[in-house]
Amino acid sequence: MKVLHIIATPRDLHSNTMPVTAAFLEGLRDRYPDLSVDTLNLFAEDLPAVAGDNIETKYTLLIGKPIDKRHKESWEQIERLIAHFLSADIYVITTPMWNFSIPYALKYYIDSIIQPGYVYRYNEQGQPVGLVHGKKMVCITSRGGDYSDQGPFHAYDFQEPYLRAIFGFIGISDMHFINAQPMDVTQLLRETAIASALNAVHDLVSTVAWDSNPTIIDLNLPAALKPKPLPL
Numbered sequence: 660m661k662v663l664h665i666i667a668t669p670r671d672l673h674s675n676t677m678p679v680t681a682a683f684l685e686g687l688r689d690r691y692p693d694l695s696v697d698t699l700n701l702f703a704e705d706l707p708a709v710a711g712d713n714i715e716t717k718y719t720l721l722i723g724k725p726i727d728k729r730h731k732e733s734w735e736q737i738e739r740l741i742a743h744f745l746s747a748d749i750y751v752i753t754t755p756m757w758n759f760s761i762p763y764a765l766k767y768y769i770d771s772i773i774q775p776g777y778v779y780r781y782n783e784q785g786q787p788v789g790l791v792h793g794k795k796m797v798c799i800t801s802r803g804g805d806y807s808d809q810g811p812f813h814a815y816d817f818q819e820p821y822l823r824a825i826f827g828f829i830g831i832s833d834m835h836f837i838n839a840q841p842m843d844v845t846q847l848l849r850e851t852a853i854a855s856a857l858n859a860v861h862d863l864v865s866t867v868a869w870d871s872n873p874t875i876i877d878l879n880l881p882a883a884l885k886p887k888p889l890p891l
């Protein structure tokens with residue numbers, strides 16, 4: 660079982676979020692000793708360009724045309740990134756909230772890997788169909804303030820809904836969130852938030868069968884409209 664740990668904080672050892680993820684990964688390793696964890700530190704990676712040749716290739720693919728020779732070499736970097744993403748069984752994303760949403764490095768990664776024909780396609784009816792099935796995702800976030808369900812700032816949380824939407828769009832239906840909050844108000848509130856996040860980690864590690872495949876949600880399409888693989 661392979662975990663891809665996607666790190667979207669630039670704060671390394673000072674990170675508020677990382678200790679929560681570290682506890683999650685430690686718990687998972689205790690339960691599944693053969694677990695392998697691959698780390699992708701987005702603020703330390705040189706990700707392929709989204710603009711330039713690659714943006715034109717994306718539009719070429721969207722209209723179902725083959726990639727020409729001139730664009731192929733550059734596009735292979737995107738393909739390698741997607742292949743790396745698809746090689747995992749479980750995704751763990753460590754991300755702070757930045758300006759109510761996600762840090763730009765995570766958005767950039769998403770812009771790189773969410774490509775037509777690889778992780779989603781449009782069917783004959785023009786409906787999007789996710790192509791990434793059988794995976795689980797855990798998003799461990801932390802926020803300076805409190806955006807929890809009952810609080811007055813819940814509506815400003817564009818982070819969890821966005822991550823649920825974009826990864827749900829490509830077919831990942833088995834998603835879990837642990838949001839540590841508020842981290843930057845007082846020391847006491849931070850300690851309470853971390854303790855509560857660590858409790859949530861304990862529950863999550865022990866209650867989910869991490870080695871089972873999730874239920875596939877396929878947008879309730881009738882059998883005739885089920886996706887066929889695209890010629891890439």
Ligand SMILES: Cc1cc2nc3c(=O)[nH]c(=O)nc-3n(C[C@H](O)[C@H](O)[C@H](O)COP(=O)(O)O)c2cc1C
Pocket residue numbers: 668669670673674675676677754755756757758759760801802803804805842843
């Ligand atoms: C650029 C930037 C933007 C931020 N925007 C928000 C925000 O919109 N809401 C919030 O509650 N906290 C915000 N914060 C605070 C972080 O979410 C908070 O400190 C978090 O715990 C940091 O996690 P980290 O140490 O793992 O990076 C922001 C921090 C930075 C650096």
